[in-house]
Amino acid sequence: MSDITVTPLGAGQDVGRSCLLVQIGGKHIMLDCGMHMGYNDDRRFPDFSYVAGTTLDDVTGTGNPNGALTDHIDAVIISHFHLDHCGALPFMTEMIGYNGPIYMTHPTKAIAPILLEDMRRVAVEKKGEVNFFTSAMIKECMKKVIAVNLHQIVKVGEDIELKAYYAGHVLGAAMFQVKVGNQSFVYTGDYNMTPDRHLGAAWIDKCRPDLLISESTYATTIRDSKRCRERDFLKKVHDCVDKGGKVLIPVFALGRAQELCILLETYWERMNLKVPIYFSMGLTEKANNYYKMFITWTNEKIRKTFVERNMFEFKHISGFDRSYIQNPGPIVVFATPGMLHAGLSLQIFEEWCTNELNMIIMPGYCVAGTVGHKILNGTRKIEFKKGKPVEVKMSVQYMSFSAHADAKGIMQLISYCEPRNVMLVHGEAAKMEFLKQKIKQEHGVECYMPANGETATIPCPITIPATVSARLMDTEAEAYAQRPPDPKRSRLLHGVLVMQDNQLRLMGAEEACEDLGIPRHTIRFTSTTNLSDAGPLEATQKRVEDLMRRSLSSMEYEVQVVEGEISIANSSVLMKVEQNEDDDGIKDIMVSWANQDEALGSTLLNLVQNMAQ
């Protein structure tokens, strides 16, 4: 068993395209296969040439029928449907070539292809990109997916075991434990340690992995209470529409959108508001259907009441049409995508941003390069078309609703699963550094934060698993139980290690020889020494016995005497003191032992010979 190595191809001291390559017990696992939404060039996909160990031009051209990467990766795991975690999957499997298994949860398998297709349409039809993956490729790619249930132990081949844990974050998000032999690691993907309006909190058992790979988007944030943020959000929306303004909330179709919809829906009902709320159509209805059917993945409260009232059937929220953009009067719109990098949300923003009455609320993290990221960083002039900067007058609000664990949550997860090492990914280097120190201090475990392309080696204690025959263990236990208990005394286990068919079996020597048909050969030594001693035989016997007891007492040998014959328990050693047949003044001391007890036998013989001189 070797050490575990981790190489981030994305998400190493970085947010935006999660993709990690892990080697554990000689197996290679890819964790997530994300896409960077801030780039339109090669940088948006992870550098897969690293995986193949050569440039991709070399491998894609060779026409390997298995696909260029299939021989290099044993399994791909996708943690959840966000595109920064699965957006590059069809590119990797269909355009570079990977035919091995891909694992994700049922909701992720259901929802990911829809988001991929949506993203593809925006890229190809709206931005006119070429050489992008096709709809057919998405379908082919999804055929390679094996859906897993929470907590189900899934075997990949003979040696790899996977287990998914609930991660909160978005519908179907999971953390994965991967085990190979005695070694294991946990990969969190994105997770959330506090329940929200529609999802529960992440949970994991005390599985004590060798390594915990945790996201650290909010590594240094300890966020104020969720209630406060919700109140704040509602107040801002309410104030804006009261003044006749329009509110734009860019969201991803699935996830935060549903949480904020539930929030606004209940508020509108309570306050009896009539201002229309819209959700960009298409995905929405489908999205809500997924929530209805995967209700077992939502939080306790929603699950308990779903028979009477399904929380994902909204009364106040209806579908949006592009023609509404120009409608006069207050309006609230949820529009995709969430980072304002393309599509409807960007179009609405372009129309509304010049009016200071209007407001945009960014409820989630935006990666560098997106319009969302720019306006959040205070940029007030945006070039929608080259050379024509537009001034942003609308109010820009940021509300951290995206469900990532904060520093407290990350520490909590570490306490839950008690890893031997921690690795931080999916975050910014400076913030990670701070958290890394904190983890070392509070949990006393080593913490790694490799950059993209850098390999971190996590040393693992090596153990060699073997089986041991119950007969041998029973014999040892019996011998152990015969002596008075002493916690300090070591328990010696002796036998032979049989190496056969790649297995190690520990057995008793006789048992093994019998089992394997090996003809044993024993050598026995019997040495007789003459002792000048004219006294009675019994006295000599007593002397020899005493000498034995005295010499052996500290070494846990048990001296037994039966009819003048001395033996040592659990050994082949025998001793006898006899009258010499020829000379009355001489006693014969015989020491006999088998070769395997040479140390003991020769020591006793020495003692006797010393006595004789």
Place this chain on the structure above:
Amino acid sequence: MKLICLSGCPNKPCYILKFKGLTLMLDCGLDMGSALNFMPVPLVHSQKLQQLGNYHPKDGQDPAIEMELKEANVLNHVFVDSVPEFAAPDLTMVDMAEVDCILISNYSNMLALPYITEETGFKGMIFLTEPTLHFGRLFMEETIEYIARSTKGQSARRWKDLHQTLPHPLCESVNPQAWRTIYNREMMESCLSKVQLVGYSEKMDVFGLLEVSPVSSGYRLGSSNWIISSEFERIAYVSGTSTLTTHPCPMEQAPLRNMNCVILTALTQTPQTNPDPMIGEFCKTVIETTRQGGNVLVPCYPSGIVYDLFECLAGQMDINSLSTIPMFFVSPVADSSLAYSNIMAEWLSATKQNRVYLPDEPFPHGNLAKSGRLKSFRSLHDENFSTEYRQPCIMFCGHPSLRFGDAIHFIELWGSNPNNTIVFTEPSFNHALALAPFQPLLMKAVHCPIDTSLNFGQSKKLIRDLKPGCLVVPEIYTHPPAATPNRSDLKMETDIPKYTLSRYETITLPIKTKFESINIDPKLASALRPVEIRPGLAIATITGNLIAKNNKFELLAIEDKPIEIPQKRKRDSRGLIASSLSTSSTPLIPIKSRKPAEYLYGKLNVKEFVQKLSAIGIQDARVEELSKGCSIINLESEDTLIQVEESQTHILSHDETAKDKDLNRQRIRDLLLGCLNKF
């Protein structure tokens, strides 16, 4: 390993398994067959049932039982006029406080759980899957609510003391003294709050000694077979399994291979019939009846086969242009059952699962409900029921025993019209007995029992494929059913060791540990000198320090530390006793040398040995061959005699003066070892 059977009904099993010092309960079924001994509990006052006469006690019988028993109009049957009671597992043979965990295979095998968790000293874990919990709760809720509607307060007890002397069916009841009325809602809630959910193939640790893991059994939503394993022993509890393709996730067979023992129970209750033709028969009956304008009553459970009946029937009704005939589903838990079934995608067959990805509801009954063809109600007293009720119709409602639930009302309502039909699909109740208190009836009674669990043919094939070390089955499965004594194919036969047990019986199974697991310290391993005995087989002699922690063993390298020798107490010159100081010293024989360092094998080549002797100057070896492979080598100059045999060599030396300090022997030993193989 010990196995105790606590239930008299193999389809509502309850076993106690003692293994590795732990006690496990396998299933906790509630046998509701006992309810058939009771009078139906009508929702509203029933003229007809009320008219049944009291039983007339015979001479010698307690006259007070007259008030407890009613005589049916047919078959001379007598029924108890009291709240129905059920047979829970008999716990007199076990101390529930000692039970470490309970494994539940499916929701119909858990209904006695509240009696255990709320009334005994049980404080262990209960493992089941999520659908098992949801649907088990629905089954419990439904029964509690049905019984709660009853106006009967009394619980008749006197008849139990002389039940053997009473007419059918009472005389056949087994141990009615132990029967229980149903638990209440609080007990149920408290009980269900104590369970622990497990996913398929999830491994749950039981005190580090055993691992238990459920695998899909294909019988019901979330139904499982259990694998109980220690490091080297594997036992499978196969209860309620179906190899047919219906709505649940298919049965997983591969994980059940290589078992030391398979405990097989809850096989089909209808060994003479197959489910597919029965479903066809069911649809045919419904279509014929409704086409004539008659109503169809289908007494059913709130979940299970009923989903398949909705689906098949809706399709058949469409083909026969009967789509306008409404289907009613009446149960206190009807809505929950329909809703839950459609959110359990992970636990469904692949076809149903794939619908979710569209996204479409996996079962068509959601759409049937939306389009108004399937209407569900809590009870017939629902305010909307009377406005929606139309005839002819198909009425699915509980309870299949016909002793409680809304079905009773419809038997009374429709029983006198021969155009109407009652169709029995649930196999666990004798339909003639179920109908007995209501006789005479004119409505048709059709019996198409549908049981998808393994039949004998499938069981035999399964066991042939799995090849377990041994098989345990209920005794009743070893001979054909009483109704068909000549059908020798309807019994369990195998060519592997088979053990049987019946109610209250205990058997001991020969499952012995052969191996345990151990981790070897790399430091120790690297010091080993493996010897290749033959290609593919190497052996190394090993001695290590054994550490046992949390039932896991580890073997470490031995470190020879100086040992402490307590000194004898001595009086010093001033007559004081010196404190018994310990001094440390290296032991005479280091720990490492106290166990054999190597073992020898093979034969000694005497010729080679003698040559080697002369090479070191011992020239006078005289070899005397006694027989084949046996010789004596005499070394007179060394005062040494060597007896050589096939598998042993004995060196006898005599040192009169102890002058050479054993040097000769050691020289000879070295030569000998050089002539033999060793590991």
